[in-house]
Every structure is written in structure tokens, then in C-alpha cells.
Amino acid sequence: MVSEPFGLAGLGLLLLAIALDLMIGDPRWLPHPVVLIGRVIARLDHAWNHGTARARRLRGYLLTAVIVLGTYALAWLVLAMLAWWHPWLAVIGEVALLATSLAIRGLRDAALDVARPLASGDLATARARLAMIVGRDTQTLDEGEMTRATVETVAENTVDGITAPLFWAFIGGAPLALAYKAVNTLDSMVGYLSPRHADFGYASAKLDDLVNWIPARLTAFCLWLAAWAVPGARMRGALAATWREAPRHPSPNAGWPEAMMARLLGVQLGGTNYYQGRASQRATLGDPLEALTVAHVCRAIRHMHAGWLAFVMLLALAALLGEALP
DSSP, X not given: OOSOTTSHHHHHHHHHHHHHHHHHOOOTTSOOHHHHHHHHHHHHHHHHOOSOHHHHHHHHHHHHHHHHHHHHHHHHHHHHHHHHHOHHHHHHHHHHHHHHTOOXXXXXXXXXXXXXXHHXXXXXXXXXXXXXXXSSOOTTOOXXXXXXXXXXXXXHHHIIIIIXXXXXXXXXXXXHHHHHHHHHHHXXXXXXXXXXXXXXXXXXXXXXXXXXXXXXHHHHHHHHHTGGGSTTOOOXXXXXXXXXXXXXXXXXXXXXXXXXXXXXXXXXXXXXXXXXXXXXXXXXXXXXXXXXXXXXXXXXXXXXXXXXXXXXXXXHHHHHHHHHOO
16 A cells, blocks of 8 residues: 555545546446456356365365455555556556445446436336346336335445445555455355355355455444435434344345435335346335335435445544554
């Protein structure tokens, strides 16, 4: 890292990276580290994912180590080379790499890409766009179910795409933030419980659970803390309800931002999803005080923005405390 972890200088680089992400997002013409990581994972999945269950699991551990440590080492090496050429090149490189680990603009745009046709009644377009950001079947979803899927995606990806990268970047700069994204990409590609990946993706899934444990819970708290800034937020009792409901989610982490988002919006999330025609029943989160409509997507985006801003303020407080300590 160009600056010391936990410091105000490091926080300054994070703020620059946030500004860069908000301005340009992830342009399609610019090579993205996550895309490159995904290509390597796909090749190793094809080459290593065979044999007995024990062999698959062992190779899965190796895959996780190679991808995560390799990503960290490569990012560190790039920054070290830039610093050798000129310190300011390292600063620019750090900010650029940090920005690629964030998806603030991308998450907002993806949610609005579903919300706009949904608002105009173009359900076919909304379903097609929703299918690009969720894994569930979307062909038969109505407005309420598409809204639920989009709100759940905004809530969960507030952690995966914003606060968790910020958390790990604050600790270890761009190399650690990109290592986190490598874990996240591994989980999304091989970490699910299909017959092909139940063993091979075991290590990836468990590591993803581990690295998101603290950020997910901090994010739920920050969503609540900043909810006063969002009109119509239902803050009363939301913390206690989230504490009670979050463990019902099959993921040890996704339930925290989703339960909080459900409570703040006054809607019910969870229920039945279909994956390749098979029903998957999930516990419900929140109470259906309001019927789900496209307006809740826009409100969820506002909560997402308020939540990550509160998260950055927590990091700033930690940086100030770090500077004050001897």
C-alpha cells in the first residue's frame, strides 16, 4: 500500500477511488481485474475439477490459494514497480486498482436498468435485465417478485461490491481489496452447492463466508445508522428485528443487509425462488407492511448510498483514532 493501513492518507486514497468509481464506473473498454480473475478460475475449474470427491476438495483448496494469493502478489508487484518508477505513479495506480474493486455506480445502474422498464410496464425487458444480475429464474416473475429480487440484490451487493472492498482496502490497500474480490469471484463461480462444485468450491465458499463476516454486520448497522437521511425509512425496531431474522438466511452474511433493508423499507423479502426450474424456499425477512413496487428499488438505492457513506465515516473515525494512538 502506498500509505500506512488504518491511516488518514490511506483513507484519502479510498475517497479518491470512490470518486473515480462514481464518475466512470467500470467502462466496457477498460480491462477489469475481476474479468481476468474469472477467466483464470474458469480454466482451472476445467483443468482441476475432476477425480474423487477428496481430490476435488484438495484441488479446490489449491485453487483458492493460487487465485487469492496470486491476485494479492500481482497487485503488490504492479504497485511496487510503479513506485520504483515514480511515487506518484504508485499513488495513481493504487487509486485506479482500488476503484476497480468498487461497484457503487455499477450497482446503482444495474438496479435502475431493471427499475426503468419495470416502471413503464415493460416486464419482458425488466426480466431480461434482471436475469443479468441474479441467478434465479426470471421468466415468469411479476412486478412484485422482480422488485424483491432487485432489492435483495442491492442489499447483498452493498456488502460484496462496496463496503467489504472498502473494509479490506482500509486494512491492506489495493492488493488486499483485489484479493477480496478474488475470493468473491471464486465464490460466485465455484462456491455454490451444485454436484460439480460441492467439493471443488468448498474452500472458496467457506473463505467467502469468513471475509464477509465483519463487513456484512457492520453494513447492516450502517444502513440503520444512516436511515434517518432517507425519507420514509422505518428505523424503529429495525436493529432488533435484523438481529433476530438475519440468521434465518441460508447465507451466514447476506441475511444481515437483506433483513435490515426489508425492515427499513417496510417490505418482506425472501420466500420462494426458482433456480433452473427447481423451487428453493427461503425464510422471509421483514413484514409486508407495504406491497413491493418499483418505488422500493429507488428507495433501496438511497439506503445503499446512505449506508456506504456511513461506513466510510466509521473508517474515518477508525483512522482518526489510529492517528491519535501512540
